[in-house]
Amino acid sequence: MYNFIQGPLVSIAFVIFILGLIFQFFQFFRLTKKKEWIYPPVDVKREKKTAGKWITFCLASLNGTLWKTDPLVTIVTSVFHVFLILVPVFLLGHNILLNQSWGFSLWSLPESMTDILTGVVLICVAFFLGRRLFLSRVRVITSLYDYVVLLIALAPFLTGYFAYHQWFHYDTVMTVHILAGEVMLITIPFTKLGHMLFFFLYRFFIGNEYSFARGERTW
């Protein structure tokens, strides 16, 4: 069982993750088409901005965003999402395994730093859980599925933290850690976690007022 989780299942998880994302990506383009009209009109020439102007523009734009209405959640969710990607990708242990398996590796952050960053991710998850449990506006739209998704995101980090500190039975914790990571990879393309990909598709490709770029596609 341990051999299967540590061996073939890792490859299976990565294949499902990558093919799933590619499938969803192409499905999105199949379901959407280029708009016949574009708002604002195409012929409006955009003002050329210098770096300074861009920074001022971005800072001024923040006033109309969640940064103003909910700064705490904005910070926590931004930190959470950045570290959620950063920590596993640049973790020393993962890169050593990558090197052993496929002969290449990425940069690695110092272990003490990734340990702290993992702790930060766990605190962020605790914050989200707290919101789900105690904030009526979140609770009213929360179902069991939301807790399951939160658990899927939490499990690899919690077990990784346990494994690094060698708490509980190390082999069992490591097995659960690998399994948790595989479950996360497999579920990303097909569940709510798909917003990892669709955030970019919705915000950059679909034409609407809140598009980051000039979205030119419509459903």
Next chain:
Amino acid sequence: MENRRMSDQGAKPVDTKQIKEMLDRKEGKMKRYLSHCAHCSLCAESCFLYMAHHKDPQYMPSYKAISSLGKLYKKKGKVDRKLLTEMKGIVWRNCVLCGRCYCPIGIHIPSMIAFARSVLRSQDVYPQLDEVSSESWL
């Protein structure tokens, strides 16, 4: 001229097949939107009705979409008139489709509520002028 008052609306049986067909037609877009909603509630403050009703969660854009269109998809269109009538208040009274709701993921919430209205309208469930003025349907 046909006088479609609320009492008459209740007389016609719900055409679940027609609802299912409508839902299927827009499944690709709507199910993705519903599925990718992180249930974070960050859209709340962008709704002026939510703010005007002392931050009552039932005015939250995501709540309105989930409890109307979300329910229709969850039940695969097999809904009764009672449920459709409940949704009527959600999609017409609690939302004016001003299009100001903001989702950080980029989900276009107004299109979901507009579609829920279309489904309800196909079953003759919509507010009447005299109902709106008397607010008896609320």
